[in-house]
Amino acid sequence: MATKTEQVQAKGGKNRHRSLGLSDDQALRMYEVMRLARAVDERMWLINRQGRAPFVISCQGQEGAQVGVAAALKPGHDWVAPYYRDAGVVLWFGMTARDQMLSFFARREDPNSGGRQMPGHYGSRGLHIVTGGSPVATQLLHAAGVALASKQRKEDAVTATFFGEGAASQGDAHEAMNFAAIHKLAVLFVCENNGYAISVPQTRQMAIQDVAQRAAGYGFPGVVVDGNDVLACYEVAATAVARARRGEGPTLIEAKTYRMTPHSSDDDDKRYRQAEEVALWRTKDPIQAYIRYLREAGVLRDEVEQAITERVTQQVDEATEYAEQAPDPSVDDLLKFVYKKDVSG
Amino acid sequence: MATKTEQVQAKGGKNRHRSLGLSDDQALRMYEVMRLARAVDERMWLINRQGRAPFVISCQGQEGAQVGVAAALKPGHDWVAPYYRDAGVVLWFGMTARDQMLSFFARREDPNSGGRQMPGHYGSRGLHIVTGGSPVATQLLHAAGVALASKQRKEDAVTATFFGEGAASQGDAHEAMNFAAIHKLAVLFVCENNGYAISVPQTRQMAIQDVAQRAAGYGFPGVVVDGNDVLACYEVAATAVARARRGEGPTLIEAKTYRMTPHSSDDDDKRYRQAEEVALWRTKDPIQAYIRYLREAGVLRDEVEQAITERVTQQVDEATEYAEQAPDPSVDDLLKFVYKKDVSG
Amino acid sequence: MASKTIIEAIRGAMDEEMERDPSVFIIGEDVGIRGGVFLATDGLYKKYGEDRVIDSPLAESCIVGVAIGAAVNGMRPIAEIQFADFIAPAMNQIIEEAARFCYRTAGDFNLPMVIRAPWGGGVHGALYHSQSIEATFGHIPGLKVVIPSTPADARGLLKAAVRDPDPVLYLEHKRTYRLVRGEVPEGDGVVPIGKAEVKREGTDLSLIAYGLMLTHCLDVAAKLAKEGISAEVLDLRTIKPMDEAAVIATARKTGKVLVVHEDNRFAGIAAEVMAIIMENAFDALDAPVMRLTAPDVPAMPFNHTLEEAFMPNVEKILAKARELARL
Amino acid sequence: MASKTIIEAIRGAMDEEMERDPSVFIIGEDVGIRGGVFLATDGLYKKYGEDRVIDSPLAESCIVGVAIGAAVNGMRPIAEIQFADFIAPAMNQIIEEAARFCYRTAGDFNLPMVIRAPWGGGVHGALYHSQSIEATFGHIPGLKVVIPSTPADARGLLKAAVRDPDPVLYLEHKRTYRLVRGEVPEGDGVVPIGKAEVKREGTDLSLIAYGLMLTHCLDVAAKLAKEGISAEVLDLRTIKPMDEAAVIATARKTGKVLVVHEDNRFAGIAAEVMAIIMENAFDALDAPVMRLTAPDVPAMPFNHTLEEAFMPNVEKILAKARELARL
Ligand SMILES: Cc1ncc(C[n+]2csc(CCOP(=O)(O)OP(=O)(O)O)c2C)c(N)n1
Ligand SMILES: Cc1ncc(C[n+]2csc(CCOP(=O)(O)OP(=O)(O)O)c2C)c(N)n1
């Protein structure tokens, strides 16, 4: 079994997406979902700064890794266990801007939690998105369990779970990778390494260069990829998915990326990040990079760009308007669903 | 930093111990402690089978790894955080056969716990043996903490912690190795890999050949050594200790060995181990192997062997006699030492 | 009606449920070829194979976390924690994840899973093979916690737990495994979660207990009868959600209540029972409700003298009950 | 006397203790250059350097396990858990290790260490930034659990915790950090662990609380006074070991007690207080002891309506107190 860490470099050329088996339409769908994730996120910050909603946590800067990996999966058939930044993943899996805004405003209709959880705590049984709480890294074990069930029923569904490089320090990350390796489970462990866990830089989080190096210690491949190159992320994910469907077991994918916002609306990243560093990474924005590629490839013509921008803006506007008007849960909702089956006398 | 897994092979020759800087006396002291650990253990089984004591958990088969590593440390200066099989480690660090028997019979004088814990739950502040409970792998983090304190005070003490390959699956093992790596702590992580966690074989515990492979995922060396070759264990430990004292950080030592007894007096290993396998490993008994070496080396002459046997037998006899007579704790001891400082009204 | 020990009833219930429903599987340490350290799963590995009786790595958070994921994806895992004393590494997965899945998704997700764990003392298990954990988990909303005390309840409650759509912590008092034998009904024999049972009727005072202490309380009631004291014995059976109506009924009936458990005293289950009675039957009390529990020291020591001193037993319960009867 | 907020008092206490004793150090997530997510350690990294203010990896078991080891080897760690809701990964190290070190070695080992954690709700923190954990840890023998409600107590109890030879869980109600301001004495001002304090004298009924609820109870007592009801307010301050004498004294004094907490109800701290009163002041009660707590649902939802509905507040306490006064 290959266990060496491969440095996957983005190959140039105007035909990258086609050589990866992606049609122009698929390439554009990926672009539109990245744009939508970004637009919803930006709108949330705006509303938060106006004091109309208490909390935002962002995907900005990580949409390439999220959509690149998600695009290699089959929504509805495969499963994802995302973390709070994965707007790009859940939008690809069928959530809508409206769903996002309903949870942002904590409305009763919020499909993730009925207004109970903070924004970013995704979950939908129907969409095969495993519910996430706030404690980091627990979802890696859930993903292993979902994959175990698929294996027990001899189904070829793949489960992808996403987490930050900080979460990789938790014991659960170790236990999940070890278990998935032992049973050769169809799991993609996707680490979105943005260099910080709130204020803690990678150098205080681990003594290694690449989280992907850990995979060898479990007995499966670890791959490092440029997380700001959506097509490179798609490529390594497609390889890992194929391997998983063949029953050859998990892959650890480390997408090197950056968080373009503070950790959340409660954070002040100026305390721990240099303005230069933030500025440098702005130039590596995965959306801008993808735009450059799509234009070069002749896929993103002006009218297409314009149509996408209009659709995105319209969805965000409608979603915001709808969600802000939508009703709150009522007081008597408080006691519901402690159990699925209430047996108290 | 070297992070590749080195296969350390025992080098032959009659002068191995001298070439490792061990005098004949030191080589014999190591032998005597191995013998003592074994003899105490065998006596405990005898007594347990006679129904005079409820529980035994053994070091048998692992004395080479234990004494080999411990001999590379400075008792009283360095620290150990052992696990329940490490009779060889604690005897090297100053515990006596009497101490062992006092805890075996759960007497008030038991220095580990005053008769409160099961045998094998070692601890002595004065001897720099960190107290252990039953939950596995917690001691790896304690060892990291002890080493952090040494570093904070700029002392060169080294901390060695011991655990089984099963314990390596716990999240705490991951968190401890990661933390020790980040702070380049003077820790030896010593995995006594005996191939089983009670009934669970290594193949169900992990998908890798060597636990030592994990070290690379944290950024420090991992070494595999024949755990039944006490001098080979001493050699890799001495190297790791020197590295640690130089402030270059931890080493993971994996000693491949075997448990010659059932997991404990409550276990029936016939349910999961083949008699042939057990028999094969009996031929690899670390004590017998060391005897062969010491005789070849001309160090273990008959009269020396006889003297050692007499000392060991005498110690075990006296210890047993003393401990079996020793008083139990009294009922009013029950409420003592819940706190060091009792502040309840 | 067949006569079985508690361990036989538990093994049989798992066997029956695995036969009935292919989505039921077992995961835990040494549950496979070893049959579990108490032989609770003995024979099941041979019968159902390694895909349905899974020897996990030595990692409790893994056992529970994987069970959660499998439950999300259509399975009904029975996760075994080898000793209740070793459940703490899994507390984050149990308390923050399993217990909150249904609530945090407003019912979109639910977890049909059972966590089995041997608990309790009296077996020379020392600090780490004797612990009681029912108060710790009983306090957590979203979990169901059951403790059978008879073979029939052990079988019936385990079946109910396997079929329940919510996470159930199923606690087995290890001292009772082979000590307690009793009739087990033919047929399904499911025992509903959430219902206590009066195991012996009485009029002078009530003994409320569960686990090994329930067995002791029945002995005590028999002895008290000889002294002309009529003691009612209520078996809580389900710790959470507790059958408050049954607790209130027996308190109102006898006016004198002694709650017994071997868990630590402070903020234990006895305290909650006392609070429930305080709130609902204060006017009916002829004496303050009493509790007999382990002291607030970290589990029972290995030494037999100290273990004895730690555990409530028939003598101690009898003395306390007589004291209450006299009031 | 200087006027300080609770967060200022906590920060100041750590600074003073680190100045006084070089063995005191801080370890936790984001405690360094970030100064902690609530700025509790703001400035300490700059003043004491990275060897004494250590940014840990994102692993709570690591934070506590390392603190234990350092305490074994002569240091006095202050471990910060970023939110009480994230302490569960460390429960094995806290409950099975830290709490049992002294007992399992018959006093040979002891752990002078503090675990600080912001807890409690009312800040739109939702399910995982609002939890109460005092009952869970209060139940564990070997731990000391303290909860200050005023700046003077916050400073004095934190100093006492740092100097104590045993592990102390120091819980800081995050809503009170900047909400509650008060006088802090000059000098040492150590507040003893294990002692409750009557924060307001009264004769008609007693309100027993801690944390944010203590602040609310003082408001309620003031309002009740205007209605001619004299309410005594007892601040528990130390949850474990609880000051039973103080609880019994106020119960005997007023004969009517209302216990308030925002933790879940079942087997919570209120239940223990009720049990203590049942056992020691039953004869002095003019009415059953009442409790006002959060319902048994998993922490408070994000939505403000539901958060409001979950949390006890001045209005709810006032209503309950009036009800009790009328009995
Ligand atoms: C168990 C746990 N401890 C602490 C926290 C508080 N917390 C929330 S996010 C975060 C940092 C996560 O960093 P990383 O995993 O790298 O993800 P990123 O936010 O950088 O994408 C922390 C410490 C938490 N959510 N869970
Ligand atoms: C956290 C925890 N879970 C379960 C146990 C029960 N248990 C005791 S020893 C053991 C197996 C340990 O195997 P290994 O680590 O390989 O050490 P060995 O006994 O083989 O030397 C188990 C499962 C425990 N002590 N702690």
Ligand SMILES: [Mg+2]
């Ligand atoms: Mg990060």
Ligand SMILES: [Mg+2]
């Ligand atoms: Mg082993």
